[in-house]
Amino acid sequence: MHNSVQTTIMSSSQQTTATSQDIENSIDSRAETDIVPPIEAGAHLDDDDRRRVFDFMLQTREFDLAMLRLYRQGRAFGGVYSQMGNEATAVATAYALQEQDVLFPMHRDIGAHFVRGQSLHALMLNHLARKGSMMRGTDGTGHYADPDKRIYGNISHLGAMIPVAAGFLMASRLKGEDCVAMTYIGDGGSQIGDFHEAMNLAAVQNLPLIVIIENNQYAYSTPNSESFACERLSDRALGYGCHGVTVDGTNPEAVYDACFEAIRNARGGGGPALIETVSMRMRGHAEHDDFSYVPREVIEYWGRRDPVDRYEKLVLERKIMTADEIAARRKEISSQMNAVIDEVVELPFPDAEEGFKNIFMD
Amino acid sequence: MPTMTYLEAISDALRTEMHRDESVFILGEDVAGFGGAFRITKGFVEDFGKRRVINTPISETAIIGAAIGAALNGMRPVVEMQFMDFVTNGFNQLANVAATTAYRWGIPVPMLVRGPAGGGVGGGPFHSRNSEAWFAHTPGIKVVCPSSAADAKGLTTAAIRDNNPVVMFEHKGLYRKIREDVPEGEYMVPLGEARTVRSGNDASVITYGSMVFTAREAAEKLAQEEGADIEIIDIRTLVPFDEEAVLASVRKTGRALVAHEATLTGGFAGEIAARLADKCFEFLDAPIRRVAAFDSPTPFAPTLERAVLPSVDVVTKALRELLEY
Numbered sequence: 001m002h003n004s005v006q007t008t009i010m011s012s013s014q015q016t017t018a019t020s021q022d023i024e025n026s027i028d029s030r031a032e033t034d035i036v037p038p039i040e041a042g043a044h045l046d047d048d049d050r051r052r053v054f055d056f057m058l059q060t061r062e063f064d065l066a067m068l069r070l071y072r073q074g075r076a077f078g079g080v081y082s083q084m085g086n087e088a089t090a091v092a093t094a095y096a097l098q099e100q101d102v103l104f105p106m107h108r109d110i111g112a113h114f115v116r117g118q119s120l121h122a123l124m125l126n127h128l129a130r131k132g133s134m135m136r137g138t139d140g141t142g143h144y145a146d147p148d149k150r151i152y153g154n155i156s157h158l159g160a161m162i163p164v165a166a167g168f169l170m171a172s173r174l175k176g177e178d179c180v181a182m183t184y185i186g187d188g189g190s191q192i193g194d195f196h197e198a199m200n201l202a203a204v205q206n207l208p209l210i211v212i213i214e215n216n217q218y219a220y221s222t223p224n225s226e227s228f229a230c231e232r233l234s235d236r237a238l239g240y241g242c243h244g245v246t247v248d249g250t251n252p253e254a255v256y257d258a259c260f261e262a263i264r265n266a267r268g269g270g271g272p273a274l275i276e277t278v279s280m281r282m283r284g285h286a287e288h289d290d291f292s293y294v295p296r297e298v299i300e301y302w303g304r305r306d307p308v309d310r311y312e313k314l315v316l317e318r319k320i321m322t323a324d325e326i327a328a329r330r331k332e333i334s335s336q337m338n339a340v341i342d343e344v345v346e347l348p349f350p351d352a353e354e355g356f357k358n359i360f361m362d
Numbered sequence: 363m364p365t366m367t368y369l370e371a372i373s374d375a376l377r378t379e380m381h382r383d384e385s386v387f388i389l390g391e392d393v394a395g396f397g398g399a400f401r402i403t404k405g406f407v408e409d410f411g412k413r414r415v416i417n418t419p420i421s422e423t424a425i426i427g428a429a430i431g432a433a434l435n436g437m438r439p440v441v442e443m444q445f446m447d448f449v450t451n452g453f454n455q456l457a458n459v460a461a462t463t464a465y466r467w468g469i470p471v472p473m474l475v476r477g478p479a480g481g482g483v484g485g486g487p488f489h490s491r492n493s494e495a496w497f498a499h500t501p502g503i504k505v506v507c508p509s510s511a512a513d514a515k516g517l518t519t520a521a522i523r524d525n526n527p528v529v530m531f532e533h534k535g536l537y538r539k540i541r542e543d544v545p546e547g548e549y550m551v552p553l554g555e556a557r558t559v560r561s562g563n564d565a566s567v568i569t570y571g572s573m574v575f576t577a578r579e580a581a582e583k584l585a586q587e588e589g590a591d592i593e594i595i596d597i598r599t600l601v602p603f604d605e606e607a608v609l610a611s612v613r614k615t616g617r618a619l620v621a622h623e624a625t626l627t628g629g630f631a632g633e634i635a636a637r638l639a640d641k642c643f644e645f646l647d648a649p650i651r652r653v654a655a656f657d658s659p660t661p662f663a664p665t666l667e668r669a670v671l672p673s674v675d676v677v678t679k680a681l682r683e684l685l686e687y
Binding site: 048097134135136138139143144145152155157160161162163164165166167168169170171172173175193194197198200201204205357358359360361362 | 384385389413416418419421423424425426428429431432434435436437454459462464466467468469470501502504524526559560687
């Protein structure tokens, strides 16, 4: 194995990348002086792709708004973990995968589920723990697996699925299958031992594993300054002997290009990659959390970098969609979501006997 | 029928299954080339190649996690823990990922985590542990504790072919101590079937692992000295638990001693005793007795270790009291 070991900050369209330090230094910036650079077209998406990526981002945003409504109405079940601020990352990462590749998403990656073709109906059944859901009521949210769509959800113990994804690839190799795995972890979760062990194993075994660190500034209430002391989380790639890059997680063009290149390299035998996407969790850890521990200036700073708003500007500028078309599409998605929700909330919970099944497989 | 040590029997089962089924592969620390700390996989990498006999970094979480991922992708991985003590480093993967996957996803996770456990060899607190009860207390994991060479082979085979996560505790004290007849070729002992090691009518010893030998010595001694007729049931697997065999034995003898080398409090003997009390109380002629290790870490010096681990004398005394009650 002769990987060219490198940790880079991507140039050109990704120059807007901010590190945690940059953000800390800039939280005093005011709206009038804080210039948000426009998203520029990257190297690997074409306008057809952009239309689709933007549409998946709209679906993700509308899904989030729908879940928030359910929560406020007291009709949601369990925790509601917002996707807000992570739409560009969740969608553009998964969009870089091929059909035979496998996705091990985290709880703020619903956008990636849409990209993999997961139906809203199936997601809602699961989120609301209704009869007929993929996990029969044994668990909920994004914890499900759907092998047909090559999706294997996370458990709540952060980092636990990274070695699982690595092992999935060891099996692919034994079977002679072309398969890349993409998995996700946060600024908080990347401090757990599983992350380290899995990155190292993947590097030693030269596995095509793409690990996305969604650096959204807070691990529940803990700021990055209390979670890690390195400048960029992707710097760790150097220590593992794999590729590492930090990109602006609110810019789908930058995220996609980084993933495209990492996947191409990994598929060609170049080993794993660590991609840090820098963004902000724009809601609490879950909806019970008012995230009052986040300074107002930080919310405002990132509010001006809303991924959907930023990408909409590029979509309009390149005349991929008109403002009217976007408004109509948003409305269409929203009414489709509401229709599915109205149907699913009326469904019964699973039969109690499901709780006694499948402890073991025959 | 060839004779093999307990260790050779496990090795033979692994080799036979790897020849039979291409989806079986091995990963663990030092398993390739060196053949593992106890040389169970010696020569495997030469026969099966580096892709099926994989040396890993010292990363129990990643090793067990990777096995889960490989199992999800259609393989039957066998993980060697260099010592079963170190399974604690990968506990989350077993207890929270492997154990819940069938329940939550309906997808099988056929994998075997195996390695040397048990004390009596001067291993000290970190190379002697008997932690089978932790796993028996985790629904979704099968727990195997072979006590004979033939069982070691047959249970290894069954564990590999099982569609669930299986944890197998091999007693390192038995590895080279016993040499017995072991069937050639493919040989399977189904998980969940207890074995009657010794038939008797006066009292039942319910046990597993190395304590089968301790109990046998105690039973022989009592047979010679007092003409006592002791039955010994080796449960072989804690999960699944052959409750019927245990109940049948105690219903016959009316007296029960439950014994294991693991520490007493929270040990699996408590579970067995509870089931006996629940399901054959009216057959009992004496209170159920338990023999287990003293509730301490396993100490290093032989004087200390001998003192805390259950011995033939302790079992003999407990049996004598049981018979005299």
